[in-house]
Amino acid sequence: xxxxxxxxxxxxxxxxxxxxxxxxxxxxxxxxxxxxxxxxxxxxxxxxxxxxxxxxxxxxxxxxxxxxxxxxxxxxxxxxxxxxxxxxxxxxxxxxxxxxxxxxxxxxxxxxxxxxxxxxxxxxxxxxxxxxxxxxxxxxxxxxxxxxxxxxxxxxxxxxxxxxxxxxxxxxxxxxxxxxxxxxxxxxxxxxxxxxxxxxxxxxxxxxxxxxxxxxxxxxxxxxxxxxxxxxxxxxxxxxxxxxxxxxxxxxxxxxxxxxxxxxxxxxxxxxxxxxxxxxxxxxxxxxxxxxxxx
Amino acid sequence: xxxxxxxxxxxxxxxxxxxxxxxxxxxxxxxxxxxxxxxxxxxxxxxxxxxxxxxxxxxxxxxxxxxxxxxxxxxxxxxxxxxxxxxxxxxxxxxxxxxxxxxxxxxxxxxxxxxxxxxxxxxxxxxxxxxxxxxxxxxxxxxxxxxxxxxxxxxxxxxxxxxxxxxxxxxxxxxxxxxxxxxxxxxxxxxxxxxxxxxxxxxxxxxxxxxxxxxxxxxxxxxxxxxxxxxxxxxxxxxxxxxxxxxxxxxxxxxxxxxxxxxxxxxxxxxxxxxxxxxxxxxxxxxxxxxxxxx
Numbered sequence: 001x002x003x004x005x006x007x008x009x010x011x012x013x014x015x016x017x018x019x020x021x022x023x024x025x026x027x028x029x030x031x032x033x034x035x036x037x038x039x040x041x042x043x044x045x046x047x048x049x050x051x052x053x054x055x056x057x058x059x060x061x062x063x064x065x066x067x068x069x070x071x072x073x074x075x076x077x078x079x080x081x082x083x084x085x086x087x088x089x090x091x092x093x094x095x096x097x098x099x100x101x102x103x104x105x106x107x108x109x110x111x112x113x114x115x116x117x118x119x120x121x122x123x124x125x126x127x128x129x130x131x132x133x134x135x136x137x138x139x140x141x142x143x144x145x146x147x148x149x150x151x152x153x154x155x156x157x158x159x160x161x162x163x164x165x166x167x168x169x170x171x172x173x174x175x176x177x178x179x180x181x182x183x184x185x186x187x188x189x190x191x192x193x194x195x196x197x198x199x200x201x202x203x204x205x206x207x208x209x210x211x212x213x214x215x216x217x218x219x220x221x222x223x224x225x226x227x228x229x230x231x232x233x234x235x236x237x238x239x240x241x242x243x244x245x246x247x248x249x250x251x252x253x254x255x256x257x258x259x260x261x262x263x264x265x266x267x268x269x270x271x272x273x274x275x276x277x278x279x280x281x282x283x284x285x286x287x288x289x290x291x292x293x294x295x
Numbered sequence: 296x297x298x299x300x301x302x303x304x305x306x307x308x309x310x311x312x313x314x315x316x317x318x319x320x321x322x323x324x325x326x327x328x329x330x331x332x333x334x335x336x337x338x339x340x341x342x343x344x345x346x347x348x349x350x351x352x353x354x355x356x357x358x359x360x361x362x363x364x365x366x367x368x369x370x371x372x373x374x375x376x377x378x379x380x381x382x383x384x385x386x387x388x389x390x391x392x393x394x395x396x397x398x399x400x401x402x403x404x405x406x407x408x409x410x411x412x413x414x415x416x417x418x419x420x421x422x423x424x425x426x427x428x429x430x431x432x433x434x435x436x437x438x439x440x441x442x443x444x445x446x447x448x449x450x451x452x453x454x455x456x457x458x459x460x461x462x463x464x465x466x467x468x469x470x471x472x473x474x475x476x477x478x479x480x481x482x483x484x485x486x487x488x489x490x491x492x493x494x495x496x497x498x499x500x501x502x503x504x505x506x507x508x509x510x511x512x513x514x515x516x517x518x519x520x521x522x523x524x525x526x527x528x529x530x531x532x533x534x535x536x537x538x539x540x541x542x543x544x545x546x547x548x549x550x551x552x553x554x555x556x557x558x559x560x561x562x563x564x565x566x567x568x569x570x571x572x573x574x575x576x577x578x579x580x581x582x583x584x585x586x587x588x589x590x
Contacts, residue, residue: 014567014569014571014572015567015572015575018575021571071366074574076571076575077369077574077578270310272309276310276316277310279369279371279372280310280313
């Protein structure tokens with residue numbers, strides 16, 4: 001933790017399920033000095049000042065902010081009862097000023113893809129991987145908030161499911177105990193969303209992305225035991241269009257020797273890509289992570 | 296049920312907690328021939344084609360539509376497990392074209408106040424009371440949807456809490472078995488929001504409103520047993536500003552002989568006016584109504 005960690009400005013606070021959902025802002029060096037916002041759910045502590053909570057990181061999908069999961073995910077009932085904090089980062093830097101960053105809904109603002117950009121025009125600001133894995137834990141710990149980043153897991157939706165799986169599988173520090181995803185972009189180097197993002201953010205394009213930012217490629221090379229849960233809906237139009245490709249991830253996992261106790265991919269009949277789908281299985285996912293966060 | 300009931304157009308459908316959330320549109324005669332939309336949650340039926348579900352009506356607050364409660368209320372988990380359908384009407388007519396109806400956020404569009412207007416410029420379109428108590432049940436039954444409007448209860452938030460309490464207490468047909476509210480406008484003839492609405496929609500202004508559209512006045516005159524649950528948060532700025540006045544309702548109820556088994560008003564420390572507050576107590580409210588809907 002740095003001596004000159006940026007200070008957190010509290011923007012709002014809402015009581016929910018006995019705990020507090022607090023929105024913070026700070027100057028993010030990972031995002032090139034731009035203001036970054038996040039939401040943090042801290043469960044009620046009945047046991048005094050010394051208690052710290054394990055942390056579940058929620059990564060949202062394309063076009064979202066730090067608010068969507070908090071408002072629509074239906075996560076807080078179980079998180080409160082399990083004593084788990086939830087960290088909701090934003091999905092991209094805001095206001096970087098790169099020409100064209102606001103032209104499309106699936107690239108640039110609201111679409112950071114949880115990677116560290118290497119193309120010169122994006123490399124200063126578009127570093128969501130570093131922001132989430134390194135910067136946010138440092139800043140939050142420096143602020144003295146009661147979170148235990150030694151017990152972290154990660155989950156997400158769509159682009160955020162891609163983020164959760166890749167940050168879990170590629171992390172040098174193995175900082176997450178488990179990963180789960182709702183309708184994740186599971187093999188982004190083979191789908192239009194991923195191809196566009198990788199070509200746009202990375203100097204080496206898809207080739208540069210494959211070993212670091214493609215969950216299917218990563219699980220194929222992972223030999224240690226893993227804890228992964230994935231749900232997707234058969235009524236999801238993005239699934240039907242081939243943007244998600246969860247079967248590719250599942251096959252690569254099985255081929256690499258990860259059995260159903262390590263990697264569970266569930267097909268949910270008729271569910272779509274919306275937060276109605278997420279909220280339905282939210283309880284399952286948080287209980288899944290509780291197995292490892294509370295171990 | 297009318298022979299020439301308008302046909303329902305299905306706009307979208309989302310699977311959620313094993314059931315279906317369906318958005319419909321129809322030409323509303325109660326709203327002067329304008330298109331009206333509503334959402335309807337129908338739980339999963341495991342027992343064949345003949346099953347019908349009791350109906351819980353959710354009335355949203357100022358500026359909301361039929362979507363807010365569905366997206367953020369956290370109602371579906373318990374409703375699904377209890378086998379209760381939820382009907383989400385809109386909060387006003389849309390596009391009536393009355394001069395000034397879009398000028399303020401607390402009057403006109405998004406602020407129908409669940410009454411039937413008598414001022415000439417509003418009387419054609421602003422009839423949300425009739426829309427909810429008469430028209431929607433007729434139209435939905437005529438469409439053959441599996442709802443049993445003989446078992447109905449009603450709840451709501453803020454302006455919608457006002458609507459739930461007043462439609463429950465004033466209904467000529469006593470069509471609702473129970474009413475509950477989150478942070479309701481409980482004594483609208485004595486608060487700025489209510490005064491503005493009543494003066495704007497009703498020829499007789501507040502005087503016309505008092506016997507029909509003020510929950511505190513209505514409970515004071517109600518002698519039959521009632522089933523009412525109210526929650527409000529002490530951190531709610533609108534409560535602090537005197538827009539809600541739940542104490543007035545509680546006092547009138549007790550003075551009229553309604554004890555804590557009939558009227559329960561709960562003060563929730565530090566909760567605010569948001570859907571985070573609603574979602575926290577959603578389960579309590581739906582279980583409360585289940586007592587009566589499943590009796």
